[in-house]
Amino acid sequence: MIAQNVLLNEQEMTKWLNELQKEHQKVLFWEAQAKGEERKKFAGLRQEIERQQQRIARPQQIDYQSTAIKLVPPQTVIKNVIMAFLVGGSICLIGQIIYNLFTQSGLGLKDAAAATSSFLVFLGALFTALGYYDELGKVAGAGSIVPITGFANSIVSSALEFKREGYIYGVGARLFTVAGPILVYGTMVSILVGLVYYFVR
Amino acid sequence: MAQNKIGKQTLHFPSTPIITSWASVVGPMEGKGPLGEKYDLVLTDTLAGEKTWEKAEQKMMQFSIELALEKRNLLPKDLDFYLAGDLLNQITCANFTARFLNTPFLGLYGACSTFAEGLCMAGVLLEGGFAEKVGVSASSHHDTAEKQFRTPTELGDQRPMTAQWTVTGSASIIIEKTGTGIILTHATIGKIIDLGNSNAQDLGSAMAPAAFDTLKTHFEDLGRNENDYDLIVTGDLGLLGHGILKELLKEKGISPDRFNDCGIMVYSPDQDTHCGGSGCGCSGVVLTAHLIERLLSGYYHRILFIGTGALLSPLTSLQGETIPCIAHAVVLESRGE
Amino acid sequence: MLLKAFILGGLICVIGQLLMDLTPFNITPAHILVGYVTTGAVLSGLGLYQPLVDWGGAGATVPLSGFGHSLAQGAIEGVKSKGLLGALGGGLQATSIGVAVAIVFGLFFATFARPKG
Structure with a gap:
C-alpha cells in the first residue's frame, strides 16, 4: 500500500506499477485455480490491486492536466454570446413576423403557432440541405441550435449524412439520432406534468 | 540481447x-x-x-x-x-x-x-x-x-x-533495400501513455505526453540530443499540443527551437481550423510533400519524425474512458556523400 | 412585440451559449436541445413559461423550450378533456404537427439533397 495523492517521480512510479503488475498476475493465477468462496476472496483482492493501479497514476494525471489547461486557447465567449443573441433573436423575430402574418390571414392563435413552427422547421431543413446551416452554426452557436430551426437541422443533417447507407438503416434510422432523445425526454416530462396535474387538480 | x-x-x-x-x-x-x-x-x-x-x-x-x-x-x-x-x-x-x-x-x-x-x-x-x-x-x-x-x-x-x-x-x-533517396536509420517504438485526458475534442493535450515520452526514450537510447537533428517534427499535436510539448521540453531543459508540428504546417492560420490539422494523412502528406524534399535538397540533413496517435473510439468517448495515446519516432537522413 | 420577441429569443439563446462555453463538460447540440425541451416542459408545468410567451411571443415559442411548453400544455389540456388517458397522449397530440412536418421535410431533403461536407 502506498500513500494516496503523492506525486511520484518516474522511477518510483515504474517501480510501483511493476510491483502491482506482478501481484495482479499472481493473484489472478490463484483466482483461476480456486473454487467457490476462495475464488471470491481472490477476486476481491485482484480488484483492490486494480484500483491501486488506477489510483497510483492519478496525481501524475492531475499534475499534467494543470500544466495543459493553462495553454488551452480561451473560448471567444463574448463574441459567441453576442452572435448567439443576434442570430437567436433574429430567428425568433422572423418567427414573430410569420406568426403575425398567419394570424392576420385568419388562422386561430393555436393554429398560427403550429403553422409558424412548421414553417420554421421547413426553413431550417431547407438551409441545412443547401449546406448553409452548419456555416451559420459555426458563427452563431446556440443562437442557431436552440430555436426550432436547430431541431430541424439536427434531423436533416444526420439523415443526409447517412443517406448513403440506404433508406432504412441510413435515412430512416438516423433521422432521429439527435431528435430522438428530444422526443423521448420531452414526451416523458410532458406525461409526468400531465400526471402531476391530474392528481393535484 | x-x-x-x-x-x-x-x-x-x-x-x-x-x-x-x-x-x-x-x-x-x-x-x-x-x-x-x-x-x-x-x-x-x-x-x-x-x-x-x-x-x-x-x-x-x-x-x-x-x-x-x-x-x-x-x-x-x-x-x-x-x-x-x-x-x-x-x-x-x-x-x-x-x-x-x-x-x-x-x-x-x-x-x-x-x-x-x-x-x-x-x-x-x-x-x-x-x-x-x-x-x-x-x-x-x-x-x-x-x-x-x-x-x-x-x-x-x-x-x-x-x-x-x-x-x-x-x-x-x-x-x-537499394536505390537512391532518403535513408531510414533508426526507429523508436512508443509505449501507450494516458495521462487522463478524456476530451475527444482536444487530442493535442492527450497526445503531447506520448510524443514527449517517445522523444525522451529516443534520446536516452541513442545518447543523442535535440542538436543532433535539424528538425524534430511531430505528427499532429496541433497548436495546443505543440505548445504543451514545448513546456514539457523546457521543464527537462531541452531547447524547443528545432521542433515543429505537421498539424501546424499543413494549414495556414487564416484557414480557421482552430488548433491545426490532424489525422493519418496529416503527418503523411507533410512528410512526403515537404520534408522529404527538404532532405533531398540538403536543407535538412537529419530529421526526427514522430507520428502521434490518439487511440480512442466514439464508443469509448461516450463511455467516458480516457484516451490512450502513442507515438512512434523515425530517423530520416539524406545520404551525405 | 417584434422587438420583445427579438430580445427574449436572443436571451434564451445566450443562456445556451453560456452553458456551452463556460462549463467544463463537452456539451453537444443534442444536450442543449434535450435540456431546453425538458426545462421548458417543467417550467410550463409550474406555470412559469406562459408569462414568457405572453410577454415575448415567438421569442419564447420558437426556442426549443417552447416545444417543451407545447408538450406540457398539451398534457394538461389532455387531462382536462380526457382525464388520465389525456396525460399520456396530450403532449404528443399538441406537437404532432411539428413532429410530422419535421419528419416530412427531413425525409424529403435527405432524399433530394447531398451533404456538402
Whole structure:
C-alpha cells in the first residue's frame, strides 16, 4: 500500500506499477485455480490491486492536466454570446413576423403557432440541405441550435449524412439520432406534468 | 540481447533502408494551404468523383500508392509487402486499396501515428531480409472522420477552440533495400501513455505526453540530443499540443527551437481550423510533400519524425474512458556523400 | 412585440451559449436541445413559461423550450378533456404537427439533397 495523492517521480512510479503488475498476475493465477468462496476472496483482492493501479497514476494525471489547461486557447465567449443573441433573436423575430402574418390571414392563435413552427422547421431543413446551416452554426452557436430551426437541422443533417447507407438503416434510422432523445425526454416530462396535474387538480 | 535493438525501445537499421519514391494526394482545402503547390495531386472536391466519402478516401489512398509506384516505374506486383492504415472502422480504406493492389498486405492501426508505424514496420521487414520493396500508405478524410468520430457534417454546432481539423489526404512511400533517396536509420517504438485526458475534442493535450515520452526514450537510447537533428517534427499535436510539448521540453531543459508540428504546417492560420490539422494523412502528406524534399535538397540533413496517435473510439468517448495515446519516432537522413 | 420577441429569443439563446462555453463538460447540440425541451416542459408545468410567451411571443415559442411548453400544455389540456388517458397522449397530440412536418421535410431533403461536407 502506498500513500494516496503523492506525486511520484518516474522511477518510483515504474517501480510501483511493476510491483502491482506482478501481484495482479499472481493473484489472478490463484483466482483461476480456486473454487467457490476462495475464488471470491481472490477476486476481491485482484480488484483492490486494480484500483491501486488506477489510483497510483492519478496525481501524475492531475499534475499534467494543470500544466495543459493553462495553454488551452480561451473560448471567444463574448463574441459567441453576442452572435448567439443576434442570430437567436433574429430567428425568433422572423418567427414573430410569420406568426403575425398567419394570424392576420385568419388562422386561430393555436393554429398560427403550429403553422409558424412548421414553417420554421421547413426553413431550417431547407438551409441545412443547401449546406448553409452548419456555416451559420459555426458563427452563431446556440443562437442557431436552440430555436426550432436547430431541431430541424439536427434531423436533416444526420439523415443526409447517412443517406448513403440506404433508406432504412441510413435515412430512416438516423433521422432521429439527435431528435430522438428530444422526443423521448420531452414526451416523458410532458406525461409526468400531465400526471402531476391530474392528481393535484 | 537483440542484435538491432538499442536501449529500451529503439531499433537500428544498419542496412539503411531507402525511401525511393513517395506521393501525396490531398483534398481542396489542403491544396489551398501553405504547402498547396507541393502535393502531387490536389482533388477538386472531397468526393473525388465517387458516390461516398469513404470511397473517395479509398481512391485517394489508391492514387497515392499508384503515383509513388509510377514515379519509380514499378507495378504493385513488384512490392513484396504493402502496409497501410487509416482511421475508419476496420481500416476499410486500407483493406479496399489492398484489394486492388493484389500484393501481400498487412493492415495497420495507430490512429494518426499510422504512417510512422508503417515506416517502422517497413524498416523491420527490410532489415530482417524479408523484403526488397515495401509500400506504405496512410490516409484520412475530413468528412469520413467527422461522420465516424464526431457529428454529422451539416449539423450546426460550434467546434471548440481546442479542436483540430482532420486532413483530407493520403500519402504513400516505397521503401527499398537499394536505390537512391532518403535513408531510414533508426526507429523508436512508443509505449501507450494516458495521462487522463478524456476530451475527444482536444487530442493535442492527450497526445503531447506520448510524443514527449517517445522523444525522451529516443534520446536516452541513442545518447543523442535535440542538436543532433535539424528538425524534430511531430505528427499532429496541433497548436495546443505543440505548445504543451514545448513546456514539457523546457521543464527537462531541452531547447524547443528545432521542433515543429505537421498539424501546424499543413494549414495556414487564416484557414480557421482552430488548433491545426490532424489525422493519418496529416503527418503523411507533410512528410512526403515537404520534408522529404527538404532532405533531398540538403536543407535538412537529419530529421526526427514522430507520428502521434490518439487511440480512442466514439464508443469509448461516450463511455467516458480516457484516451490512450502513442507515438512512434523515425530517423530520416539524406545520404551525405 | 417584434422587438420583445427579438430580445427574449436572443436571451434564451445566450443562456445556451453560456452553458456551452463556460462549463467544463463537452456539451453537444443534442444536450442543449434535450435540456431546453425538458426545462421548458417543467417550467410550463409550474406555470412559469406562459408569462414568457405572453410577454415575448415567438421569442419564447420558437426556442426549443417552447416545444417543451407545447408538450406540457398539451398534457394538461389532455387531462382536462380526457382525464388520465389525456396525460399520456396530450403532449404528443399538441406537437404532432411539428413532429410530422419535421419528419416530412427531413425525409424529403435527405432524399433530394447531398451533404456538402
